[in-house]
Amino acid sequence: MDALVVEPGVAHSARVERVSPPREDGVRVRVLEIGICGTDREVSEGVFGAAPDGEATLVLGHELLGRVDDDGHGFFRGDLVTATVRRSCGRCVACAEGSPDACLTGNYSERGITRLHGFAREAVVEDPVQLIPVPRELGRLGVLAEPASVCARAIRHARAIGGRQPWRLERALVIGGGAVGMLATIFLRLAGIDVTTASLEPANAVADRVGARYVCTAATPLAELGRFDLVLEAAGNAQAMAATLGLLRRGGVACLLGIDPRRQQVAVDGQTLGVDTILENRVLFGSVNAHRQDYLAAVTDLTRAWTAWPGALDLLVALRVPLDRFADAFAHRGGKATLVLDEL
Numbered sequence: 643m644d645a646l647v648v649e650p651g652v653a654h655s656a657r658v659e660r661v662s663p664p665r666e667d668g669v670r671v672r673v674l675e676i677g678i679c680g681t682d683r684e685v686s687e688g689v690f691g692a693a694p695d696g697e698a699t700l701v702l703g704h705e706l707l708g709r710v711d712d713d714g715h716g717f718f719r720g721d722l723v724t725a726t727v728r729r730s731c732g733r734c735v736a737c738a739e740g741s742p743d744a745c746l747t748g749n750y751s752e753r754g755i756t757r758l759h760g761f762a763r764e765a766v767v768e769d770p771v772q773l774i775p776v777p778r779e780l781g782r783l784g785v786l787a788e789p790a791s792v793c794a795r796a797i798r799h800a801r802a803i804g805g806r807q808p809w810r811l812e813r814a815l816v817i818g819g820g821a822v823g824m825l826a827t828i829f830l831r832l833a834g835i836d837v838t839t840a841s842l843e844p845a846n847a848v849a850d851r852v853g854a855r856y857v858c859t860a861a862t863p864l865a866e867l868g869r870f871d872l873v874l875e876a877a878g879n880a881q882a883m884a885a886t887l888g889l890l891r892r893g894g895v896a897c898l899l900g901i902d903p904r905r906q907q908v909a910v911d912g913q914t915l916g917v918d919t920i921l922e923n924r925v926l927f928g929s930v931n932a933h934r935q936d937y938l939a940a941v942t943d944l945t946r947a948w949t950a951w952p953g954a955l956d957l958l959v960a961l962r963v964p965l966d967r968f969a970d971a972f973a974h975r976g977g978k979a980t981l982v983l984d985e986l
C-alpha cells in the first residue's frame with residue numbers, strides 16, 4: 643500500500659512509496675485523513691524526526707482520522723477514531739502512570755515523528771488503548787482531534803497552574819491564528835472566557851464567528867491590549883514568547899505552544915522579569931503533546947463547538963489534497979492542510 647515516507651535528517655526526501663501492509667496485532671484502522679502541521683514540515687525539511695530503529699525511512703503523519711475496519715477490542719466496524727501520538731519510554735514514572743506527555747527521560751517515541759511509523763498510509767493497526775473514539779457527527783472535522791488535544795492539555799495545565807492560588811480566568815489572549823491558536827480560541831470561548839486573538843493577518847473569520855475579539859498585530863501592538871489572566875503563544879515566535887510575561891495580570895499564566903527553532907537571542911524587559919513577575923506571582927510555562935484525557939476532552943469540545951457555531955470549525959481546514967499532492971499540503975500557509983486518503 644502507499645505511504646508518505648521521509649528519510650529523517652535528509653531535506654526534501656519526502657515521497658510516496660509502497661510499504662508492506664501492517665501485520666501487527668490490534669485494531670485495523672483505515673486511514674481517512676491526515677492533518678499536516680509545522681512538525682511535519684520540520685521532519686520533511688530534515689531538521690527533526692527519527693526513523694524506527696534499524697530502518698532508513700519513517701512513515702509521516704501524526705494527526706489521524708481513521709475508520710475501524712472490524713468489530714473487536716470494544717470497537718465496531720465503521721467507528722471513527724483518532725490515536726495518541728506519543729508512546730511510553732518504558733522507564734519513567736510519568737510514562738508508567740500513563741502520562742507520556744510528561745515523559746521524564748525524553749526517550750519516548752512518537753507516531754510519524756520519532757522512532758514510530760505514522761499514519762500517512764492507507765491502513766494502520768493500532769493498540770486499542772491508544773485509540774480515541776471520534777463522534778460520528780464530527781465527520782471529517784475529526785482530523786482536528788490531535789491539534790485540539792494539544793490545546794486541551796495546555797488549557798488544563800494553565801488552569802492547574804493558575805489555580806495553585808486563588809485565581810480567576812476571565813480574560814485570555816491567544817497569539818497566533820493557525821489551527822492551534824484558533825482551536826484554543828474556540829475552547830476558551832466555549833468556557834465563556836473573554837478572548838482576544840491576535841495574529842498578523844488583517845482579519846479572522848473564525849474569531850468573529852465564536853465571539854472572540856480579533857486584533858491584527860501589524861496594526862495594533864500587543865502591549866496596547868491591556869493585561870490578561872492567560873496568554874497562550876501559538877505563533878511560534880520566541881520574541882513574542884518572551885514578551886508574554888509583560889502581558890499578564892496579577893497571578894497571570896503564560897503558556898508557550900508554538901515552536902520557534904531559530905538560533906537567536908531574544909530580549910526580556912528587566913523589570914518585568916526581575917520585579918513584576920515576582921511581585922505579581924506570574925508564571926511562564928511550556929506545554930507539548932497531550933494525555934488521553936485531553937483527547938477525550940478535545941473531541942467533546944469539538945463536538946460542542948460544532949453545535950454552538952455551525953461552520954466555524956470547517957473554516958480551519960483550508961486545503962484538502964490526495965496523498966500524492968503532499969508537497970502542496972506542506973507548502974500551504976494559512977489554515978490547516980490535510981491529506982485525504984479515503985471517503986468518509
Ligand code: BGC
Pocket residue numbers: 679680681682704727728752755788789792930931932
Ligand atoms: C505534535 C505533538 C508532539 C510534538 C513534538 C506536535 O506537532 O502535535 O503531539 O508531541 O509535535 O514532537
Ligand code: ZN
Pocket residue numbers: 678679680681682704705789
Ligand atoms: Zn501536529
